[in-house]
Amino acid sequence: RAKELGKSRFKVFNQRMHEAVLRLMALETELRKAVERRELYLEYQPIIDLAESRICGFEALVRWNHEYLGSISPAEFIPLAEDSGLITDIGDFVFEQAVTDLKKWNVPEGIAHRGSLYVCINISGRQFMQPDFAGHVEQLIREWNANPEYLRFEITESVLMEQMSVVADTVSRLRTFGVRMCIDDFGTGYSSLSYLQRLPVDIIKIDRSFVAQLQNDREGRSIVRSILSLGNSLGLDVIAEGVECLHQEQVLDDMECRYLQGFLYSASLSVAEVDSLLAMEAPLAYLRFTAESGGF
């Protein structure tokens, strides 16, 4: 009986695995086509500067809407893109698109009176570790006539822990171009204080799992507080990710966390939505207002 049960469980498991593998294989083929057909596009999530009470930048988030499969999360297709080598093409597309969109938003006659905006671009591990990544970026900057002052690259902590000397070299080179470096999902990797000192990064993003714990208990708060004081003492900007409610904002504000991002203000927006948002007199007030009534 038990044996039989075991067998049938194995069968089910096996079948599920088989289906999962098939999906991945199909997705990879589709992703290749998506890149060629330019089916991918970007959305932008606002980043808030509490001190100046304004939107100070956006994080570019890649989207894929397949004609039959519907929308597929980057959490699923980015790893696939890394394994298949498609990440370079996707990365180039994200860079080009983000730079082009930002140019439109940063025009002097537009929102310049509100200060300039930056864009955060996610760089995956495989992409970052490709030979001469910095040289490639230098070329892209020239090709697209980008202003690197307004560019920020996000890399996760785990990437930074790999091959320290290569990573440190790439980070330094990117910074000499003027690109700022940001550690994404900070606190989820194997952080050690020494690597932060050795790496010339500019910004850290507190992972949203820690922000989610802010309401709960003192312990939850103390992790965020210590990341903030670490950031402050190293002269880094700190962004809290995944801010979903006013209470979290309040606690973060009390801790003097200056930069916030999350569904409380807005989920990622289409280019057209950002266009109309930035045309408004008070974009942040608008986001706050609509957040209360269920988003943009």
Ligand code: C2E
């Ligand atoms: P990430 O860089 O940490 O991006 C933040 C993710 O959290 C986004 O998911 C965003 O939509 C989501 N998020 C933002 N605010 C909130 C909130 O208040 N609550 C909750 N629960 N979630 C929030 P998304 O867009 O699905 O992206 C997932 C991951 O995929 C990203 O994590 C990033 O690692 C990767 N990714 C996205 N776009 C790109 C890209 O252009 N290139 C690369 N290499 N990776 C990307």
Ligand code: MG
């Ligand atoms: Mg990110």
Ligand code: MG
């Ligand atoms: Mg993140």
Ligand code: MG
């Ligand atoms: Mg993440």
